[in-house]
Amino acid sequence: MATIITKEQQEKEKMVTLVSSDSEKFVVEQKVAEKSHVIKMVMNCCGIESPIPVRRVKGDILKSILEYCEKHSKGEAQEVMEKWDKEYMDKAEKDLVFFHDLMLASHFLHIQELVDLIAVTFAGMLKMKSPEEIRQKFNINNDLTKEQEEHIMTTFGWAFQPI
Amino acid sequence: MEVPKKSNTAKRLADDILINILIRLPPKSLCKFMVISKAWHSLISDAYWEKFQVSTKIGTSFIPYSRRVYLNGIIHIVASKRHVVAIDLDSMVCRRIEMPVIKPLIRNALLGNLTRSLHYADKRNKEMNIWMLKDYESGEWVLKHSVVFEVGFNVMAFHPEMDIVFLRMLNNKIMSYKMSNGELKEVCKLRHKSMRGFFVFSPFFGEDVLESKFGV
Structure with a gap:
């Protein structure tokens, strides 16, 4: 007897459950989860029947990442996507800890588009800042000796000149 | 980026991420950022400058x-x-x-x-x-x-x-x-x-x- 697969079932079959490090569950479409190369590989080898644990990523980060993946799996016009990406980044960069976690997670899950988007945004953030501002912002201790610092400044004198 | 130095893998990941960001900066910023700290200096110079640098x-x-x-x-x-x-x-x-x-x-x-x-x-x-x-x-x-x-x-x-x-x-x-x-x-x-x-x-x-x- 032939099995009749209803539309609902078909839809259901494409869903996959992801579990964050703090046990939060997310049910998303397979094509959304596939945006992550790592999850895609897991789905390929283990199937989508059982929930996939994403141990290194916390719920709030995973939620935000899946939001990105979902938007990017729709195939919308480039202008729409660029605008959306910019808003997404504007929101993310307000909270530095969140931004940092998002960056780590995008690397860990291997979502190249997001890795690049974050890197470009980050570079834009850094670009206009002075070394001192960066030290303050990221709480970096300057462990270079005075001599080392002077050596760099003499070697790359042109970079330290005002425009 | 200050990432807890848990293991070599974590450190390498952090370095990879930072390099991925640094390569998108103009050389002027890159040179300037060498004075931030030893880690930044070695990352920037290892990757691009020190061994091969001729300004x-x-x-x-x-x-x-x-x-x-x-x-x-x-x-x-x-x-x-x-x-x-x-x-x-x-x-x-x-x-x-x-x-x-x-x-x-x-x-x-x-x-x-x-x-x-x-x-x-x-x-x-x-x-x-x-x-x-x-x-x-x-x-x-x-x-x-x-x-x-x-x-x-x-x-x-x-x-x-x-x-x-x-x-x-x-x-x-x-x-x-x-x-x-x-x-x-x-x-x-x-x-x-x-x-x-x-x-x-x-x-x-x-x-x-x-x-x-x-x-x-």
Whole structure:
């Protein structure tokens, strides 16, 4: 007897459950989860029947990442996507800890588009800042000796000149 | 980026992430950020500068060259001694382009970005021929310049903005050769003999990338 697969079932079959490090569950479409190369590989080898644990990523980060993946799996016009990406980044960069976690997670899950988007945004953030501002912002201790610092400044004198 | 130093893997990941960000910065910021801390200094210098760095008066620096050239959204890779593969990063269309001349040894030849178009320098004894890719569709190259030098040399890099080719002479000096008037000028002397090639890092390259993405 032939099995009749209803539309609902078909839809259901494409869903996959992801579990964050703090046990939060997310049910998303397979094509959304596939945006992550790592999850895609897991789905390929283990199937989508059982929930996939994403141990290194916390719920709030995973939620935000899946939001990105979902938007990017729709195939919308480039202008729409660029605008959306910019808003997404504007929101993310307000909270530095969140931004940092998002960056780590995008690397860990291997979502190249997001890795690049974050890197470009980050570079834009850094670009206009002075070394001192960066030290303050990221709480970096300057462990270079005075001599080392002077050596760099003499070697790359042109970079330290005002425009 | 201060990431807890849990393990080597975590450290390497953090370094990878930071390098991925740093490569998108203009060289001026990159040089400035060397004074942030030891970690930043070693990351920036390890990756790009210290071993190979020769800063020049015009603010152009060299980093080791690879056989990949990025130009107008297309990556060009020397795939074999006969072919260059061009990959359009937007459409992911790949195209195989035949080299203007077949070289038994690729090291004597150079692929590069010169005045924003793809060039190929071919060296035979003391003669240098410079070809320009005229048309992607037909893969047609035109011989743009031909010159014979009195001394031995190696072709090192193209200047991305001007009609200049950088050559390394036998005495380890880097000379710039201007094609339009044949002017040969000393740029600097190398510290390391083992350097085989460079990539000219123009101070405005990184800016372009950022501007096109974010309009900053």
